[in-house]
Amino acid sequence: MSHWLIAGASRGIGLELARQLALRGARVTASVRNEAGRAALEAALAPAGKKGRILIFDTRDASQIAAAAAQVDAPVDALIANAGAYGPERQNALDMDFDGVLDLLNVNSLGPLRVAQAFLPQLRLSENPRIVMMSSVLGSMALEGTFNVGYRASKAALNKITQCLADDLRPERIAVVSMHPGWVRTDMGGPDATLSVEESAEGILRVVDGLTLSGTRRYLDYRGDEIDW
Incomplete structure (x- = not known):
């Protein structure tokens, strides 16, 4: 059992991933930032x-992650x-909430690394260990556009x-990959997004199920398609 x-x-x-894995019968350990998120999970x-x-644990807090x-x-x-997180309202190159974006970098860039480092001992015990960093196509340096720079x-x-x-x-x-979940109808993605959380989560799990060391260091979307770094 995985x-x-x-x-x-x-x-x-994240909640939908946990739900689908639980329905599969997988062993699932999942985190929330505080007690407010416990009931839904x-x-x-x-x-x-x-x-x-x-x-x-809060992914900004290394001591909380280590304790978990x-x-x-x-x-x-x-x-x-x-x-x-999506960050503050003012985050373009001409009008930047610098403190807000610094916190965003702490959450979105360093938070996943804190988590990965903390759980490396448990990953090293697996026969097929995989780490998925939840990214976005908006992180691609090949993508044009100037909104939401932070x-x-x-x-x-x-x-x-x-x-x-x-x-x-x-x-x-x-194996370690970056993953774009698609444009998903969540609080972050908004009601006009093209994917339901169910579709996105199904695709992500399908890709991760098939991931091996030969696929490490890739930037993938929820369908398994490559994205330019």
Whole structure:
């Protein structure tokens, strides 16, 4: 039985990933930032019974993450670093909320790395360890556009972190990829987005199911298609 760890599962894509994995009968460990997110996640994990577990940590807080990781003594086969934010209203190159964007970089760029580092001991125990950094096509340096510079920069930074982490962990046979979940109808994506959370989560899980070391250091969307870095 595979063991999945979803960081950031109080709502949206993370919550749906946890729900679908629980329905599969997988072992699921999922995190929320605070107690306010527990009830929804408990409901999603209910089908997993004792195979579902909730951790509480803010990805900006390394000590909280370390304490949570210390509670997990089983191998982790797939870690999806999903927790993220969209950032402040003012985040373009001509009008920037610098403090707000610095916090956004802390959450979106460094938060996933904190989580990955904390759970490396459990990933090293797996026979097919995989790390998925939840990015966005907006992080692609090949993509044009000037809106939401802070968010774009945070995901571009995450993509570079993904590349470096993949290179560092290749000798340990741990695959690492960046993932674009699609434009999804969530609080972040808005009501006009093209995908439901169910469709996005199904695609993400399908891609991660098939991921091996040969596919490390890639930038993929929820269908498994390549995105230009």
